[in-house]
Amino acid sequence: MVKRKIGLPKRKKKVSRVREKVGAAPGTVSYLGTKEKSESLVFVTTYDSEEVETKEHKRLEDILQYQKDPRTSWINVIGITDVRFIEELGQGFALNNLLLEDAVDTDQRAKIDEYDGYIFGVFKMLYLNENDEIVPEHMAMVLMANSVLVFQEVKDDVFNGVRNRINSKSGRIRSRGADYLFFALLDAIIDNYFLVLEQINHRIELLEDEVYADPKPEVAHQIQLLKKEVLKIRRWIFPVKELVSRLIDSESPLIKHDTKLFLRDALDHSLEINETLQIYREMSMSLMEMYMSNMSNKMNEVMKVLTIMASIFIPLTFIAGIYGMNFEHMPELQYKYGYYVVWAVMVLLFIGMMVYFKRKDWL
Amino acid sequence: MVKRKIGLPKRKKKVSRVREKVGAAPGTVSYLGTKEKSESLVFVTTYDSEEVETKEHKRLEDILQYQKDPRTSWINVIGITDVRFIEELGQGFALNNLLLEDAVDTDQRAKIDEYDGYIFGVFKMLYLNENDEIVPEHMAMVLMANSVLVFQEVKDDVFNGVRNRINSKSGRIRSRGADYLFFALLDAIIDNYFLVLEQINHRIELLEDEVYADPKPEVAHQIQLLKKEVLKIRRWIFPVKELVSRLIDSESPLIKHDTKLFLRDALDHSLEINETLQIYREMSMSLMEMYMSNMSNKMNEVMKVLTIMASIFIPLTFIAGIYGMNFEHMPELQYKYGYYVVWAVMVLLFIGMMVYFKRKDWL
Amino acid sequence: MVKRKIGLPKRKKKVSRVREKVGAAPGTVSYLGTKEKSESLVFVTTYDSEEVETKEHKRLEDILQYQKDPRTSWINVIGITDVRFIEELGQGFALNNLLLEDAVDTDQRAKIDEYDGYIFGVFKMLYLNENDEIVPEHMAMVLMANSVLVFQEVKDDVFNGVRNRINSKSGRIRSRGADYLFFALLDAIIDNYFLVLEQINHRIELLEDEVYADPKPEVAHQIQLLKKEVLKIRRWIFPVKELVSRLIDSESPLIKHDTKLFLRDALDHSLEINETLQIYREMSMSLMEMYMSNMSNKMNEVMKVLTIMASIFIPLTFIAGIYGMNFEHMPELQYKYGYYVVWAVMVLLFIGMMVYFKRKDWL
Amino acid sequence: MVKRKIGLPKRKKKVSRVREKVGAAPGTVSYLGTKEKSESLVFVTTYDSEEVETKEHKRLEDILQYQKDPRTSWINVIGITDVRFIEELGQGFALNNLLLEDAVDTDQRAKIDEYDGYIFGVFKMLYLNENDEIVPEHMAMVLMANSVLVFQEVKDDVFNGVRNRINSKSGRIRSRGADYLFFALLDAIIDNYFLVLEQINHRIELLEDEVYADPKPEVAHQIQLLKKEVLKIRRWIFPVKELVSRLIDSESPLIKHDTKLFLRDALDHSLEINETLQIYREMSMSLMEMYMSNMSNKMNEVMKVLTIMASIFIPLTFIAGIYGMNFEHMPELQYKYGYYVVWAVMVLLFIGMMVYFKRKDWL
Amino acid sequence: MVKRKIGLPKRKKKVSRVREKVGAAPGTVSYLGTKEKSESLVFVTTYDSEEVETKEHKRLEDILQYQKDPRTSWINVIGITDVRFIEELGQGFALNNLLLEDAVDTDQRAKIDEYDGYIFGVFKMLYLNENDEIVPEHMAMVLMANSVLVFQEVKDDVFNGVRNRINSKSGRIRSRGADYLFFALLDAIIDNYFLVLEQINHRIELLEDEVYADPKPEVAHQIQLLKKEVLKIRRWIFPVKELVSRLIDSESPLIKHDTKLFLRDALDHSLEINETLQIYREMSMSLMEMYMSNMSNKMNEVMKVLTIMASIFIPLTFIAGIYGMNFEHMPELQYKYGYYVVWAVMVLLFIGMMVYFKRKDWL
Secondary structure (H helix, E strand, C coil): CCCCCCCCCCCCCCHHHHHHHCCCCCCCCCCCCCCCCCCCEEEEEEECCCCEEEEEECCHHHHHHHHHCCCEEEEEEECCCCHHHHHHHHHHCCCCHHHHHHHHCCCCCCEEEEECCEEEEEEEEEEECCCCCEEEEEEEEEECCCEEEEEECCCCCCCHHHHHHHHCCCCHHHHCCHHHHHHHHHHHHHHHHHHHHHHHHHHHHHHHHHHHHCCCHHHHHHHHHHHHHHHHHHHHHHHHHHHHHHHHHCCCCCCCHHHHHHHHHHHHHHHHHHHHHHHHHHHHHHHHHHHHHHHHHHHHHHHHHHHHHHHHHHHHHHHHHHCCCCCCCCHHHHCCCHHHHHHHHHHHHHHHHHHHHHHCCCC | CCCCCCCCCCCCCCHHHHHHHCCCCCCCCCCCCCCCCCCCEEEEEEECCCCEEEEEECCHHHHHHHHHCCCEEEEEEECCCCHHHHHHHHHHCCCCHHHHHHHHCCCCCCEEEEECCEEEEEEEEEEECCCCCEEEEEEEEEECCCEEEEEECCCCCCCHHHHHHHHCCCCHHHHCCHHHHHHHHHHHHHHHHHHHHHHHHHHHHHHHHHHHHCCCHHHHHHHHHHHHHHHHHHHHHHHHHHHHHHHHHCCCCCCCHHHHHHHHHHHHHHHHHHHHHHHHHHHHHHHHHHHHHHHHHHHHHHHHHHHHHHHHHHHHHHHHHHCCCCCCCCHHHHCCCHHHHHHHHHHHHHHHHHHHHHHCCCC | CCCCCCCCCCCCCCHHHHHHHCCCCCCCCCCCCCCCCCCCEEEEEEECCCCEEEEEECCHHHHHHHHHCCCEEEEEEECCCCHHHHHHHHHHCCCCHHHHHHHHCCCCCCEEEEECCEEEEEEEEEEECCCCCEEEEEEEEEECCCEEEEEECCCCCCCHHHHHHHHCCCCHHHHCCHHHHHHHHHHHHHHHHHHHHHHHHHHHHHHHHHHHHCCCHHHHHHHHHHHHHHHHHHHHHHHHHHHHHHHHHCCCCCCCHHHHHHHHHHHHHHHHHHHHHHHHHHHHHHHHHHHHHHHHHHHHHHHHHHHHHHHHHHHHHHHHHHCCCCCCCCHHHHCCCHHHHHHHHHHHHHHHHHHHHHHCCCC | CCCCCCCCCCCCCCHHHHHHHCCCCCCCCCCCCCCCCCCCEEEEEEECCCCEEEEEECCHHHHHHHHHCCCEEEEEEECCCCHHHHHHHHHHCCCCHHHHHHHHCCCCCCEEEEECCEEEEEEEEEEECCCCCEEEEEEEEEECCCEEEEEECCCCCCCHHHHHHHHCCCCHHHHCCHHHHHHHHHHHHHHHHHHHHHHHHHHHHHHHHHHHHCCCHHHHHHHHHHHHHHHHHHHHHHHHHHHHHHHHHCCCCCCCHHHHHHHHHHHHHHHHHHHHHHHHHHHHHHHHHHHHHHHHHHHHHHHHHHHHHHHHHHHHHHHHHHCCCCCCCCHHHHCCCHHHHHHHHHHHHHHHHHHHHHHCCCC | CCCCCCCCCCCCCCHHHHHHHCCCCCCCCCCCCCCCCCCCEEEEEEECCCCEEEEEECCHHHHHHHHHCCCEEEEEEECCCCHHHHHHHHHHCCCCHHHHHHHHCCCCCCEEEEECCEEEEEEEEEEECCCCCEEEEEEEEEECCCEEEEEECCCCCCCHHHHHHHHCCCCHHHHCCHHHHHHHHHHHHHHHHHHHHHHHHHHHHHHHHHHHHCCCHHHHHHHHHHHHHHHHHHHHHHHHHHHHHHHHHCCCCCCCHHHHHHHHHHHHHHHHHHHHHHHHHHHHHHHHHHHHHHHHHHHHHHHHHHHHHHHHHHHHHHHHHHCCCCCCCCHHHHCCCHHHHHHHHHHHHHHHHHHHHHHCCCC
16 A cells, blocks of 8 residues: 655745746845745854864854955855845855856756856755655855855755765875865766666556556556656756756866866766656656556456346246236146246356357457 | 636637738738727836836827836737827827737737847736636736837736836836836736636646536536647747747847846746646546546446446346246146246246345446 | 638649659759649849839840849749749859759749859748639749849749839839848848738638537538648748748848848748648637537437437336236226326336436436 | 458568677678679760660679779679678779678668768669568669769669669760769669569558458557558658758769759659658557447447346346245235236336447447 | 466665665765675686686786786686675775776766776676576776776676686687777677667567466456566666766777777667567557557457346336236236247347447447
8 A cells, every 4th residue: 555645745835936037126035935034053063184173153254254264164054044144255255146046046957157266066865754754945056266156945865875985084085176076066966866866766666566456446546656756856866967067067167177177977977867867757657557458457357247147047037927928828837847947048058158258269 | 517617718709809800911900809999008217227117198299208217118009909109109100000909919829039120029918807717918018228118908917016116216227228128017917827727727626626526417518628729828828938049049139148047037938838738638638538547437337327227127027028928837836836936936036136136246 | 611622732643743843853944833824924123222023024135134133123923834944044144053953843942052153942831722722832042142033933922022122212122132022022032921921810710600609510621621721831931941940041142131121920820820820720620529529428418318218118118018908807907096196106207217317417 | 342462572581690680790791681692784874975884794893994994884893792792893983891891781770881982882672562562772872973883682673763774875864973972873773762662552541441441459459560660661761861961962973963953853852751651550559449439339339238238138038037946935926916916027128228228328 | 367476586674785875975985785695706817818717716916917917818706795795805906986886886877987907897787697587796897008807796607708718729718908808798798688679679579479368357467567677678678778888988098990890780789679668668568558459459359248248138127027026907918829929029129239239240
């Protein structure tokens, strides 16, 4: 039984928010997501091959000073509802307002924009929550000369692997610059997509088993939900391939040749993800087809039972009906063995029918 | 129940108008829309970072003088049925006749044409009227050195946001030229598409609920209408993506580098709209599939009821028929408990059948 | 009722003609169409901004002299069955034999070929005959320095608009050269496609109404015919888009920059035609889907009637059968009100069934 | 009835041959076809504008001497099973071994390879055998400085047209070089595809008629066979388009500018063939759809007959059953006209039912 | 009966392994496959046109010395579970860590990466195991100046053909360098794909026969499995085409012009494989369609039997029911030949029905 709700959390009404946004000037930084407004938390991890430190900052000036730090800084802003703070931060780092608008626009599709002096990217982080539901989370990153500025809606553990590698002194990441950090975060996001794909695969296999075992209408509904989910995930993931490829072709001095080798690897992974999603899409279409064919089989089986029952007993009932007639002159009725003869005829008819249906392979 | 009419207003007969047009010389400016002929209204908004003023003009000379105004002018022509006026206006601004033909051709698909000294664009404005119907409206814009000439069929509020931003002294738009105004208007049109998409999404969700709750033939009809509507909207919106991208690549001096950053944003939005429409298309196809699968389920259910009733009572009726025969020699008829035995046999048969159907999961 | 035959005139047998052609040398000028052989008529319209004259010529020398005429000449050859005449004419104008072969090959798909000194185009003219059938007609045009040579199978009125514009002194066409004439003829052909599309649209709407009102097998046949017709029209029209675009990109001195602006307009129209055809194709596929869904609905309805009748009366007949048995010991038969009780039971059963089916929404 | 076998001759087992080939060194010349091994026949036709002669040669030296002949030679090798002879011939003409491998590999897909000094092409010749079956035949051609070397499996008449043109003194082919001969042969192959397409078209029309007249299961099978055949033919023909286009773009000195004009014509034809095949593919899919819809119609008709019969006679039988009961107290039984009243009720019921079904359009 | 399991070996659970990998630094060499950890075996075959020798080595130093050998070396590493050994080997040959990561990543899709001084490729080797199941095996190759380094999971016989050709003194491979060896191995892999395709083809033909002979639900399941398998194989094979084409376009000095001619041949083969897979995909879709149409046919047949039985005997039973009524005044009952007349009527009705159904082609 597929009782568990498949994947996507419930649709939220956001009509009014879109209406709000329409008509606003482009570059207006306004939060459209569903999180409650709260203060942003800022964690900064600074490291070079010698040392690492992670601090939480509240004051803008403290954060801005990292621009001058020769070490690599990962400035992680958690919570993007406090639009005014984001705007000030952006001005502090001399970031374009359009960029800030996209950074807090939770509906923004994945994108990479190159500006003079920095590269900006928006990605969808997909992860599984405690109910194994697939949750999309908006994420924005700015690669600057020696720091990466990351905007997240909530703190989550997708980046924990990167954190661990930074903290371990031997990690290659320690001896490389901000562009490698940018890549490492992107790579963590893409790696996470594989977990989501696995979850989808798991669901496809479950539904496959159900389609064969017990194709209830509920299963058709589940398949449609799955198809919809694959469509949505594909939409979130699909652009990543092209974005990474554009990063590789970029002539920006911010990305070193070395890091491009790693990006090529990330490109490989995103190609693979897209192919896998394509296959899942075709599989879910096959599932529906299989469901319909099983429905059709069941109908056939039902019809056979009906036809067998009706074809056997309707003629027999007719014979019984004949000898239930009340004509005064019906010679058979007086025959001594008339009744037994009729029974014999009926049994023969019954056997004949059974043989006929057996031959037709309906039994 | 989906009683409310889905979306598109009724088809208008326009055969004769097309026939009229066929055979006319290219560049013949003639109005083919369905609006009654009336005088055009011309509103001109002139602004720079210091001041704004909006005036209504009736005399052509007054309008043409804005060409020499150093400030940015938004010349909004409302009503395009007065073809002679449009032609004179076009000659006043030295515009190509082909352009004027497209400006008043309400069937013209979205396009961007670059001429020496001006850029011309046609777009479909989609908005929701008071009945929440999706209404396409023809719209043409000419970007000139320091003015934007806009042709509209009727005055509507899609551009109100832009108007407000011009009127508020702090608006960024005030300090930028005609190219930014051109972009801002285009952006307002694209933003409006999102409202239309939301409306479509809403309808898909309504139909989804109906398909599961009560898949009446009417629902199939509604789904087909939806598919048709998505097809049409897609046709109106689809070219926008490429047009914006061509604007970005344009080498015309009319569009400053700065404005291109904003256009890049508009491109992002039109890409997103196209992807969303694609998803809606697939969803509406899924809806039909789901409808068919639900129909098939219902048929199965009907057939099961028939089969169960027939399979249980036809054999029982046969037994009753046997003992309704009038043979003189039917020993069972004289048995004291014959009647009760027959009842017993019937009840056993009934129970057996029920168990059989229960096992087959038909009950 | 769709009694009227949908669109395409009857298939003609042309197997033997193809066989004739196979094996012939390339460049062999031979007529493969279905028209009876007859003499070609040649009408020449010569004009400049001052004067126009139209003459019919029979002698080859008279026609060839127009090559030296400084005015623009439109040499219209009507009837392409007289292959020898066409060949002599071609040699007179120094045209390549391959070109002549295509000019009279009524199966040739639309094409544009640039030769040194002239540009050659083949197009399909689609027009509606007196029965509103869509008739494809082969048409070839050669653009030379100051004349356009047109080959047509029959004289028709698609070019009447162009003729009128040439005859009216004020027409822009009068002051422009042969390349504009070439464009104007091409534009007339493309404009005519819109009439054909309208006809198709009309048929789609008729079929849509029938599918909902009365989905008879005949309607399915009509839909298939429509799909086939759209396929064929698409094949004739589809290449035009690319051909016009190639003309625009052509570096031939025969086409002036000015005329290219007009060609851009023609390109727009052919793009629109292709998009519309695409939509019609999807609509006709939707029609078939809708037809199938309506068939399925009807089947469901039929099955429900059967199930209701059988489910109500089979059990009742069983009860009647019970008391039709001839056992000697059947106490109920002696009961005074037995008969009425049985009736009561039957009526109750009947009502119960009705309520059950009502609840299931089958009534 | 479609009794005649549709198209493709029976599948041959060739598993073992493939296994043989796998593991062999590339460039190993080995025959994989199904023809019996036999000696190759070599016919050489030499011609210039003055004279033609055709000779059969057995000795390799005789054949190789044509390399020095200033006239154009068409060296036609019939039978490619004698691999050793082919290899020696190839070495004599200094041909690459990879080329020879492809020349005798009957599974090789169509290809054009340019080598220094010669151009090599493999094509599939499709022709209709005496049973009107479509037979694919492997064919390879090498264009050298002044000769064309042709490898064929069997001698057939596809090239007869070319032979005739060479033999007739006035033929244009006589005054042109080996590249024109190469083109002429290619053109003959492509022309022949049209005959195959006609055959397919004929089959589609036959099946169309059958689908409407008598949609037996056999017809569905025939449609599937047709689809499969179109798939296969498409695969053989599809690459030709690109190959011809590559020949046109080739910078090889072997192909003169003049001949490219003719190749452009061949390109046109191959484009048309591909489009036609695409249409046939969609038509065959439509056929299946139509078949399914006709099946569905038939089912509907069957169900209606059943429902009408059952709905009319089951209630009537119930009434008869009522008065067949043996209750002692059934007042109606004693009524004088009871029997006639019952008949009247039955007739009314019958008429009522008929009217009901008439109204539902089921009769 | 298709009892034999179709193709793919059972899915292995590898969720936990993916989770392990997610979060690891890129370039971390870790084995993710399902083989038990074991020591790698290294076989080195060294050859030039004079001599060949094959040795098994255990010590790293022995293997590394082949870098300086002027002869061509094929270094075959069998078993990639011993990650530490692979890493040391890689460092010995100065290979990038990312490369090593991919070399042991059994989920890596096919790829070609060019590095300075070497070219790296990953491919899927598909072969048939003893149960005729299609087994994908991960394979990586590094082309270096004069050696090819091959990583395999298990030793298999796909490369036996290459081995034989190296061992036979006359083999062309002996006189060519490492790039030809690289090509020969790649060619062996691609050739092997043909065997897999043949297997698929065989299964399609088996299923085709079953669909026509006996379309059981099991067959639908088999068809779905086949579709899934084709999808998967396509995914493994699809990239090869592009990779080979990239090798041909590569400007790396490692690949000589000569070898590119051979690569062009391999490209041809991979194109053909892709086309064949595409055809198989469409064929498997046709199979499902055919299955559904056969199901529909069977249903029709079942319904016809039911309808014929019911339509014949329900009216007859009704007549018998009439004369089973117990009215006192039923004149027919007293008629001397009443009984025989009723029989006659019944027989006539029966014959009439039979004729009717015969005419409808239901018998």
